[in-house]
Amino acid sequence: MKTGNALRSLLPVLVILALIAAVPLFSPSNRFLSLAISAGTNVIALYGLSVLFGQTGILSMGHAALVGVGAYAAAILARDFGVGFWTALPVAALASAVFAMIVGIPSLRVGGHHFVIMTFAFGQLLAIVLTNGGDYTGAATGLDIAGPVTLFGADMSDLTRYYLMVVAFVTAAAVASWAIIHSSYGRTLRAIRENEKLAASLGINVGRHKIGAFVVSGVFAGISGVLLAYFLGHISPSQFSSFPSIYLALMVMIGGARLIEGPLAGGILVAFLPEVLNLDPVQSRIVYGVCLIAVIMLLPDGLIGGIVRALRVAFSGKPKQEAERDAAPSEARQ
Amino acid sequence: MSPILAISGLSKQFGGVTALAGVDLAVEEGEILGVVGPNGSGKTTLFNVVTGVHKPSGGSVSFRGRDITGLKPHAISHAGIGYTFQQAMAFAGLRVLENVQIAGEHVRVNAGANHPWPTPLALLDFVGLRALADERAGVLPFGSLRLLGLALALASQPALLLLDEPAAGLNDRETVALVGLVRQLPGHGITVCVIDHDMKLMQMLCRRLAVLDFGSKIADGPTGAVLADPKVLDVYLGGDL
Amino acid sequence: MDIFIQQILNGLSIASVITLIAIGVTLIFGLTGIINFAHGEFLMIGGIVTWLAVSAGLGFPIAVVLAILAVGLMGYILERGLFRFTLERPTNGFIVSLGLIVVLQHVVVLFWNPNQKSIPRPLTTVWEVGGVRIASVRVMVILITIAVVALSFRMITASRYGRALRASVEDRDTAALMGIPVRRYITGVFVLGSGLAGLGGALLIALFPITPFTGGTMVMKGFAVALIGGLGNIYGAVAAGLILGIVEGFSAGYGFSQWTDAYSFVLMILVLIVRPHGLFGGTSGPRMAS
Numbered sequence: 001m002k003t004g005n006a007l008r009s010l011l012p013v014l015v016i017l018a019l020i021a022a023v024p025l026f027s028p029s030n031r032f033l034s035l036a037i038s039a040g041t042n043v044i045a046l047y048g049l050s051v052l053f054g055q056t057g058i059l060s061m062g063h064a065a066l067v068g069v070g071a072y073a074a075a076i077l078a079r080d081f082g083v084g085f086w087t088a089l090p091v092a093a094l095a096s097a098v099f100a101m102i103v104g105i106p107s108l109r110v111g112g113h114h115f116v117i118m119t120f121a122f123g124q125l126l127a128i129v130l131t132n133g134g135d136y137t138g139a140a141t142g143l144d145i146a147g148p149v150t151l152f153g154a155d156m157s158d159l160t161r162y163y164l165m166v167v168a169f170v171t172a173a174a175v176a177s178w179a180i181i182h183s184s185y186g187r188t189l190r191a192i193r194e195n196e197k198l199a200a201s202l203g204i205n206v207g208r209h210k211i212g213a214f215v216v217s218g219v220f221a222g223i224s225g226v227l228l229a230y231f232l233g234h235i236s237p238s239q240f241s242s243f244p245s246i247y248l249a250l251m252v253m254i255g256g257a258r259l260i261e262g263p264l265a266g267g268i269l270v271a272f273l274p275e276v277l278n279l280d281p282v283q284s285r286i287v288y289g290v291c292l293i294a295v296i297m298l299l300p301d302g303l304i305g306g307i308v309r310a311l312r313v314a315f316s317g318k319p320k321q322e323a324e325r326d327a328a329p330s331e332a333r334q
Numbered sequence: 335m336s337p338i339l340a341i342s343g344l345s346k347q348f349g350g351v352t353a354l355a356g357v358d359l360a361v362e363e364g365e366i367l368g369v370v371g372p373n374g375s376g377k378t379t380l381f382n383v384v385t386g387v388h389k390p391s392g393g394s395v396s397f398r399g400r401d402i403t404g405l406k407p408h409a410i411s412h413a414g415i416g417y418t419f420q421q422a423m424a425f426a427g428l429r430v431l432e433n434v435q436i437a438g439e440h441v442r443v444n445a446g447a448n449h450p451w452p453t454p455l456a457l458l459d460f461v462g463l464r465a466l467a468d469e470r471a472g473v474l475p476f477g478s479l480r481l482l483g484l485a486l487a488l489a490s491q492p493a494l495l496l497l498d499e500p501a502a503g504l505n506d507r508e509t510v511a512l513v514g515l516v517r518q519l520p521g522h523g524i525t526v527c528v529i530d531h532d533m534k535l536m537q538m539l540c541r542r543l544a545v546l547d548f549g550s551k552i553a554d555g556p557t558g559a560v561l562a563d564p565k566v567l568d569v570y571l572g573g574d575l
Numbered sequence: 576m577d578i579f580i581q582q583i584l585n586g587l588s589i590a591s592v593i594t595l596i597a598i599g600v601t602l603i604f605g606l607t608g609i610i611n612f613a614h615g616e617f618l619m620i621g622g623i624v625t626w627l628a629v630s631a632g633l634g635f636p637i638a639v640v641l642a643i644l645a646v647g648l649m650g651y652i653l654e655r656g657l658f659r660f661t662l663e664r665p666t667n668g669f670i671v672s673l674g675l676i677v678v679l680q681h682v683v684v685l686f687w688n689p690n691q692k693s694i695p696r697p698l699t700t701v702w703e704v705g706g707v708r709i710a711s712v713r714v715m716v717i718l719i720t721i722a723v724v725a726l727s728f729r730m731i732t733a734s735r736y737g738r739a740l741r742a743s744v745e746d747r748d749t750a751a752l753m754g755i756p757v758r759r760y761i762t763g764v765f766v767l768g769s770g771l772a773g774l775g776g777a778l779l780i781a782l783f784p785i786t787p788f789t790g791g792t793m794v795m796k797g798f799a800v801a802l803i804g805g806l807g808n809i810y811g812a813v814a815a816g817l818i819l820g821i822v823e824g825f826s827a828g829y830g831f832s833q834w835t836d837a838y839s840f841v842l843m844i845l846v847l848i849v850r851p852h853g854l855f856g857g858t859s860g861p862r863m864a865s
Contacts, residue, residue, distance in 0.1 A: 059666065061673075106848045114847055116669065117610065117798060121840040124795060128837045184439050187428075191436045194425035201385070201419070202490050203411035203440035242791060246673050253670060282681045289677030296670050297660060 006182040013174050013260050021167045024160045033159045039271035040166035041228040046252045046263030047173040048220025051180050053249075054257030056213040057193030061116050062103070062123025063248045066218045068240025069099045070225025072130065075143040075235055085149040089226050096222025097215045104214040108207055120242060127241035142236025145229050166227060170264070173220055178260050180216070189213055250292045256302020265304045336399065338363040338494055338525050339384075339415075344393035345549075346376075346383050353379040355549040356393060361494065366516065366526040368540035368557070370533065372569060376549040377529045378420070381498045385417050386410045397494065412442035416492030418483045420499045426472030430463060430482060431455070433471050437489035449491060450522040461485045461515060477508040484515065488524075495519060497528045501535050513538045533561075533570075545569065579825075580707050586824020587817070588713040588782060591720035592618075594816030595775035596797030598727060598809055599768025605744035605807025606757075606764050609658060609668035613675035615794025617769050621646045621776020622785040623683055626692045635697035635781065642777040643770045650769025654762050662761070676790070683787040693784035716778045723774065724813055727767075731809060740764070744807050792836055799839035803846045818842075 023036070045067050053059050060066075073092035077083035083091070107118035130137045137143065149156040149165070156165050180186050188209055191199040196206050229235050247270065255266025274284035299306035337360035346354040354376045361367050371377050382388045384395055386407040394403045402413050410417075425433050434454035451457035458464040461481040466474060471482060480500065487495055500516070501509045516539060519526050528539055536543060536557070543560040545553040547569045553560045560566055596614055603611050621642040628638035653675070661668035700711040731737035743750040743757050751757045779785060779793070800819055804811025819842065823835050 059670075106844065110847045114802070116666075117802065118844060118847060121795065121799070121844055125837060125840045125844075128834070128840075132833050184435075187432060187436050188439065190428060190432075191425050194427050195423060197407075197419070198423045198425065198486070199436075200407040201411060201417055202437045202486060203408050203442065204436075205406075205408045242795075246677065249670070249673065250677075282684050285677050285681040286685065289674045289681070292674035292677070293657065293671050296667050296674070297657065 006178075009182075009260060010175070010178045013178070013264060014171070016261075016264065017167060017171045017174065021164060024163065030159055033163045035271050035275065037159075037163055037166050037231050038228070039267045040163075040170050041224045041231065042248065042251060042271070043170050043263050043267035044173045044227065045221045045224035045248060046255070046267050047170075047177040048217035048224075049248060049252045050257045050263050051177055051186075051189070051220075052213050052217040053252060054259075054262070055181060055186055055189040055193060056210060058108075058210060058213070059116050059249065060119040060214070060217065061242070061245050061249060062119035062121075062126075063217070063221060064240045064242075064244035065103075065119075065123035065126040066096045066100055066221035067225040067228065067244075067248075068126060068130070068235075068237075069096045069218075070222030071229035071235045071240070072137065072143065072225075073222070074226040074229045075145040076136075078145050078147055079143065084147060085226065085230055086151075089223060092226045093219045093222035096225065097218040100215045100218030100221075101211060104211040108210045108214070120245070123240070123245050124242055127237045130237035130240070138236070140237060142234060142239075144234050146233065147230075149230050162231060166231075169223065169227060173223075174260060174264065176220075177263070181260065247288070250288055252302075254288075254291055254295050254303055256305040258301065259304055259308070261304045262302050266302070269303070337361055338398055339527070340396045341380075341384065342394055342396075344380070344383060344395065345391050346379050346388060347391045352549050354383065354390075354393075357546070357549070357551050359544055359551060359554070361525060361527050363525055364520045364523075365542060366520060366528065366540050368536040368543045369527065369529045369546060370531055370536055370543055371546035372531060375546040375569075377531070377546055378498065379549070380546065381417070381496060381529050384410075385415070385496065408440075411440070411490055411492075414443040414491075414493040415496065416487035416490045416494070417496040418487045418498060418500060420502060424471040424474070424479055424482045424486065426470070428471060429467070430458065430469055430471050430474070431467040433482060434458060434485055434489050437486040438491070441491045443491070443493070451488065454489065457485050457489055460488075462511070477504055480504060480508070480512065481515075484512070488519075492524060494525045494527065497526065497530075499530050499532075500528060501530070501532060509535065537561075581709075582824040583821055584709060584713055584717075584824070586820040586822070588716045588820075589823060590816045590820020591716050592775045592779045592782075593793065593796045593800055593819060594724065594813055595720060595771045595778070596793060597800040597804065597812040597816055598724070599771045600794075600797050601801040601804065601806055601809060601812045602740075602744070602764045603768050604801065606740075606747065606761055607658070607662055607668065608665035609661065609672070610665070610798075611658070611672045611768075612669065612794055612798075613653075613672040613679060613790075614768070614772055614797060615790030615792075616676050616679040617646050617650065617772035617790075618776040618779065618793055618797075619683070619785060619787060619790035620649065620679060621773035622780040622789065623687065623692065623776070623787075624773070625777040625780050626694055626785075627687075629694040635694070635777075638694075639774065639777040642773040644773070646773025646776070647766050647770035650765045650772075651762065653769075654765035658765065659758070659761070680787045680790070687787075689787055691784040691786050692780070694780055697781050712781055716782060719774075719778060723771065727771075727809065736760075796839045799843035802843050 045063060049060065049063055070092040073095040074088040077088045077091060103119060103122045107115050107122070110118055131140050133139060149162070151165065154161070156162055188204055191204060192206050192209055200206050251266035251270045252263055253266070254269060255264065256262035270288060273287065274281070277287070279287060295302060301309065339361040341357060341359040344354055344357045345352070357380060369377055369380065379388065383390045386405050386409065389404050394401060396402060397413055397415060400413065402410060405413065425436065431454055434457055438454060451460055455464060455467065458467055461484055463478060463481055463485065466478065471479070474482060484500070497516070501512055504512060513535070516526060528536065530536060540557055542555065543557050544551055545560060545566050552569065553563045553566050596618055600611065600614050603609060624642040624645045625638040628641050629635060657671050658668050661671055696712050698711040698715055702709040702711060731740060739750065739755045740760055742753070743755055743760050747757055779789070796819065800815040801812050804813070804815035819839055822838050822842070826835055826838060
């Protein structure tokens with residue numbers, strides 16, 4: 001793909017993010033900002049998940065656990081070593097990446113369908129370990145994380161400032177994920193997604209690259225975890241168990257895993273839909289579930305992919321072939 | 335001169351079934367060798383063991399003097415052996431050009447300036463698919479898909495190309511086109527080994543044939559002589575010769 | 576020693592419920608390649624139906640039958656309405672099942688609140704044998720499971736349909752070529768598996784209170800057992816169910832109960848690493864069989 005074309009594909013996301021960054025000018029409510037911040041932390045993890053699922057075609061159902069590793073790393077670093085936000089960020093990202101590798105090596109060796117179950121099981125195990133971890137992990141109550149986030153001497157803990165910082169991180173995540181998609185590394189991952197046997201025959205070390213993609217997604221998740229921990233000020237095991245993982249997968253699929261707009265759209269939609277439709281949490285979860293099923297059955301590229309395709313049909317009269325089609329990869333054959 | 339690929343005493347058992355019973359085979363540099371045999375004779379097992387899909391139970395494979403026995407499929411490719419599968423294969427969801435780009439990005443033994451197809455488009459020209467470069471591989475007709483499979487294997491810059499039933503499913507015209515392409519390969523410095531049971535194809539392609547039966551090599555020599563060999567005739571009697 | 580036997584009995588009664596899920600999981604996966612994570616919610620619905628029926632004054636045996644029928648019917652509707660469209664892409668089937676988990680749980684919460692639900696124990700007798708206290712309700716659960724599993728075995732080993740089913744699990748395409756109506760078997764297996772999950776739910780609520788979220792941990796155990804036993808392998812599922820039940824019984828009896836839930840996951844992860852096709856051998860699903 002030519003660089004010009006590739007840059008053009010990034011532009012809509014940057015424009016949307018610029019608009020989102022301008023929101024504080026309209027003095028939004030605190031509730032709005034809080035929702036947006038938690039949506040933003042999710043979106044960062046979703047950009048990692050989109051590399052893993054959208055490009056490589058492997059789905060992690062334990063992704064919240066990787067976020068949790070980042071969050072707990074930040075909290076424990078702050079408590080035991082007095083380490084602040086900016087130092088915790090790379091360390092936690094590394095911790096999540098290492099955890100991803102530890103989970104990934106045996107899980108991907110097992111291969112195929114089982115990978116999903118393995119990630120789910122590891123996610124559950126982590127929640128159990130955190131719950132039984134005594135004082136070190138704060139058991140079921142979890143840990144508090146106190147301490148201001150400062151940037152160039154300015155206190156970022158103020159809701160609006162934290163919001164802007166999260167938007168900046170989301171932008172960085174989007175650009176990083178875009179850069180991966182448009183690199184030859186991204187092509188390699190897509191080759192694995194499309195046909196593992198053929199990829200291997202062309203010299204691609206399939207196992208190593210799959211673990212690599214999982215580790216990359218772990219870095220995104222770790223950063224997301226640190227931002228989440230410092231935003232909430234308190235973390236507990238249930239935030240990172242199986243169901244948050246399901247919601248992450250749901251968001252990336254509602255948005256569409258292969259498009260650069262997908263994670264952003266999925267994260268925002270899932271966070272704000274209940275507000276817009278005035279649903280209570282129970283109703284909104286039912287709506288999420290129905291959306292997920294509907295998207296998979298009817299709009300395999302996710303909502304945004306569906307809109308893009310509809311627009312293409314409307315403007316050019318025929319669906320464009322290279323609009324990437326399927327949400328799920330062709331089944332791995334080995 | 336020593337052969338480019340030397341297989342010696344290669345054997346493979348699946349459970350109690352012997353698929354290969356100590357096969358010796360040498361592929362000489364610059365030739366197009368045919369490996370034939372009826373279904374179940376061990377052809378595909380031989381292919382799978384050499385390309386690293388299965389681990390051999392015994393014996394060895396060496397390529398340009400280097401022992402490559404039991405290497406993983408991607409490492410076989412890195413060593414300089416390209417291969418195409420019986421089932422025509424491409425990255426269906428990606429564009430044709432992107433397919434070839436990927437195939438050229440993981441080459442370890444680089445042919446450098448001598449590479450006959452310096453760009454993916456040149457390679458698509460060679461197999462006659464340039465006009466389809468922007469199509470999604472999944473929409474190609476079967477014959478074009480086979481050619482794309484060949485292009486992908488060539489893009490990995492192999493010194494030796496193994497083709498497993500390259501003409502299966504092709505009509506006569508497509509087969510002739512494919513034969514035309516494959517016969518050019520030795521001229522580009524690529525040794526070819528074709529595994530097939532289609533004798534018509536083999537006669538068009540190969541000057542030398544090796545015949546497998548029940549996992550053993552029963553004949554090896556110039557095509558004409560092998561086809562006149564009573565042992566070979568016996569194997570194929572009433573078969574698909 | 577007394578505690579020991581008691582804990583094994585407790586473990587076995589839970590293992591019974593898990594085995595009932597695992598059989599459904601293993602058959603559905605073996606035939607379709609679909610990992611149906613919502614199977615735990617099927618179980619939960621079975622429990623809820625039982626609770627509703629008993630609360631409405633019906634006897635436990637009738638409630639059990641209702642649970643089996645209701646969940647079986649639900650399985651039929653979901654297979655016809657959703658899962659059959661995902662047969663070519665089992666991963667999509669898996670994702671659909673995740674959506675179902677969320678929907679089913681919260682529909683139950685919406686109508687019947689998220690609190691624990693329990694029924695009076697259908698059997699209250701406790702036998703004392705040589706100092707060991709044996710709750711008859713646990714024995715009932717184990718016996719019903721044994722009977723149902725034995726019946727399933729018989730269906731699968733001795734009948735024409737069973738042979739066709741096993742052939743389909745072994746190799747769906749060849750079975751279809753041989754004239755076996757594989758699609759209908761897929762529907763049948765969904766209904767059978769769902770019915771067993773309904774039964775499991777009814778038996779579970781006879782032992783413990785349940786919540787709308789009970790399915791989550793149970794399905795993981797069911798999967799652990801199905802995987803350990805080898806997906807697609809019923810015998811394996813039963814054997815693995817026994818192993819897990821005994822391990823859990825032991826650990827609860829010796830004071831590691833907070834780790835009980837971890838065993839199935841650890842066991843499953845280890846088994847998958849060491850023997851990816853399970854301890855007793857299984858298929859990797861229809862799409863991977865080649």
